[in-house]
Amino acid sequence: MSAKTKNSEMRDYNRIEGKGNIIAEQLQLVVINPPETKSGKDKGASSQDKNLLDFVADLPEPRLSDPTSAAFGDHELRDYSNALEADRLLLLSCADTSLSRAAVAAIIESIGITGKEQRKFLNLGSIPASITPDVHQLFDRAINPTADVVLVVEALAERARPFVDSLVNDGVFGRDFIRESLGTHRLLVVCLVDSQRFVARVEDLPFEHWAISSLEFRLRPHFPDRYSDLAAKITAQRNDGRWSRAETDFDRQLSALLKSDGLLAAIEMGGPISATDHTAPLADSDQSPMHLAVLYTATFYPDLAPMEFARVLKTLLGDEQTTISEKVPQKGSDGTMKVEEIQRKEPLVKIWEERSDAILRECRLITTRESNRSVVFADGGRRDLLRVRFEEEYGVYVETRFVRAWEKRLIFDVSDRIVADVIRLTIEMAATDPNQFGRDWLLDNLEQLCNGSGDSVAALRRFAELFRSMLAEPQLDALVPAILERLLQTRRHQYALELVKNLRFAPRFDDLYWLKQIIDRSDDAVRATAYMYLYNEVRRRGIGVFREIARWLPPTGRDPLTYSPSNAAALRLMLQYCLETTERFSPENYGLWPTRFPLLASDAESAPDDFALLVQLLLHPGIKAVVNDSWPDPDVLALLVSRWVFILFGYGLIAEAAADDPFSPEASMRVLVEQLVEGVRAPELRHFRQSMIESWEGMSDVFALAPGLLGAEGRSRRQEFAAKRALVKKLISEFRRFQRDLRPIARQQQAATA
DSSP states (O other): OOOHHHHHHHHHHHHTTTOHHHHHHHHHHHHOOOOOTTSSOOTTTHTTOOOOGGOOEOOOOOOOOOOGGSOOHHHHHHHHHHHHHHSSSSEEEOHHHHHHHHHHHHHHHHHTTOOOEEEEEGGGGGOTOOOOOOOOGSSOOOTTTTSSSEEEEOOOOOGGHHHHHHHHHSSSSSSHOOOOOOHHTTTEEEEEEOOIIIIOOOSSSSSEEOOHHHHHHHTTTTTTHHHHHHHHHHHHHHTTSSOOSSSHHHHHHHHHHHHTTTTHHHHHSSSSSSSSOOOOOSSSSSOOOHHHHHHHHHHHHHHHHHHHHHHHHHHHTTTOEEEEEEEEEEEEESSSSEEEEEEEEEHHHHHHHHHHHHHHHHHHEEOOOOOOOOESSTTTTHHHHHHHHHHHHHHHHHHHHHHHHHTTGGGOOHHHHHHHHHHHHHHHHHHHHHHHHSSHHHHHHHHHHHHHOOOHHHHHHHHHHHHHHHHTTTTTTTTHHHHHHHHTTOOHHHHHHHHHHHHOOOOOOHHHHHHHHHHSSSSHHHHHHHHHHHHHHHHHHHHHHHHHGGGGGTTTTSGGGGOHHHHHHHHHHHHHHHHHHHHHOOOTTTSSSOOOGGGGGTTTTTHHHHHHEEEEHHHHHHHHHTTTTTOOOOOHHHHHHHHHHHHHHHGSOOHHHHOTOOOOOHHHHHHHHHHHHHHHOOOOHHHHHHHHHHHHHHHHHHHHHHHTTTTHHHHHHHHHHHHHHHHHHHHHHHHHHHHHHHHHHHHHHHHHOO
């Protein structure tokens, strides 16, 4: 063999398989990069580079005061342990933190995870605000590739809601994908959730939910034979407003009645009777502006730590003053001393700082002695009664204090509890008075806070938390689309994009619809950023998003000059995904069945439509105008299809299907080739069909020569090249067979037309 001939054959080999192969060349032509931002660098880049797994720590050991595994029934512990091992994910909720810690410890003990290095903890409340968490981020790498790891994820803070949404909302990742990915990364996840806020409205949870009743746990030692019935009665009475709705107040009511043996009597009466009624004074002392503000804060911002309580109170007081009467000695004209009463202005904040403990006592507020210290009412149930009185008798006061909380930007406070209270109050105000606190009011605040914060991205993340909660409320979910539409109309495209990015996975929110709107209606810079974000979502969320974007494709007969930006984006993005997914798919996964290759991961029912979509994309005439004027290229298409066949079968020629799987690699290849032949059956593509066959025949020759071309490496890979050559020949045979089958149909159609 001459050097010239060998060089030519090596070029052929490299074009097919080596560096600079055809797929890699085409991928370089397709990929686009977004322009630099005006600042040159994203302010949150350093945080965005981090993954959730970077914040994983060792799981804290249970406290000595925590309950033990004996607190749970053997039956329920066994059931939920089995569910965790089967699904690799378990949702767990409990109002009592010590009880939830004990449940986690009992679960871990039950499944036999003993090593400290196998018990990990992730608190989503402490991750940077720039990270919007979701379950897919746990699949970035394995924590411990050699052993199963139990990861306890605390998803209780408001910023954790997207993570829970990514688990429980249909159409995001899906139960099977999550379970398989957790298994691949050897993870068993126990996710601690707030059932009332995060999952109460989800009708059919994809994973088991262990909702632990702290009420039953508290009742069991006192009433071992009837604790379940008593818990059910108390829960029903509480839903009717006969017990305090706030967890802290409810626990204090229950504890007091258990200690005094008065629980059964209280239940018989329909619920505890509070010492406070609607005619009693709000505070023990005069009803001053100071006391009114303290009571308002305790009522509408419940269970805050003392420092948090003081911060909210002083923020709401602002620079308000009150008139103080003071008696002072004055020297009269006759030289005698007289006591006179004078009045002066005193800032309320100063009064609070000087008399805070006394004022709390006068308002009958105390600080709990538990580890999670908080300011609560001394009288159980008083908060609920005071709330009614405030709303009925002090409506203007409630409204002005709410507005001041927004003016003073409490929505950006560092405390998750304060932020959650502001969000809850905003939802309530928007629901009860939509004309005043609806779309326009929210938009005005968004504009002001984004323009004045110095970091509009961080401000928009916090607004996204508010909007996510609104989407969970049926009477408010229309507000969010209305706000996004208004932002696009006023050319606040970047604001809209940031909100959409942070609202992904939210219930009743179609982020792909809004990304299409942003791509079609924004300027070039925002459009490029939206494209790159969308492409990353396709890579993360897989073929489901790919199929949705296929709806953006323009009709094949449409003039490319009339393509919308989203038409062009769909063509470029889908082609990029096809090329990149094929080029980067790990050879270790070739031949596995069911296949892990997303483009071919279909069943017998959906494969014809899925593979027809691939062919429609790869042969779309618009690619020539949008991406590459040499497209469609039969060599590239031939190489793509042959690579897909290698992925289906591996290099051993035969991939075994599971015994209960009616769809095999052979069947998958037949459907793929059938759709390909159907796609190129038009008379004007006759040359295209012939070129593809010639490309495959050339590949067959290259694989025959490869062992000799590559020396020792080629000889060690001889079996691989033989398998590839056999598969290419099989592909050619199937392609020609389907061509023959279609010829009679084509003749009949031609005759009918004539």
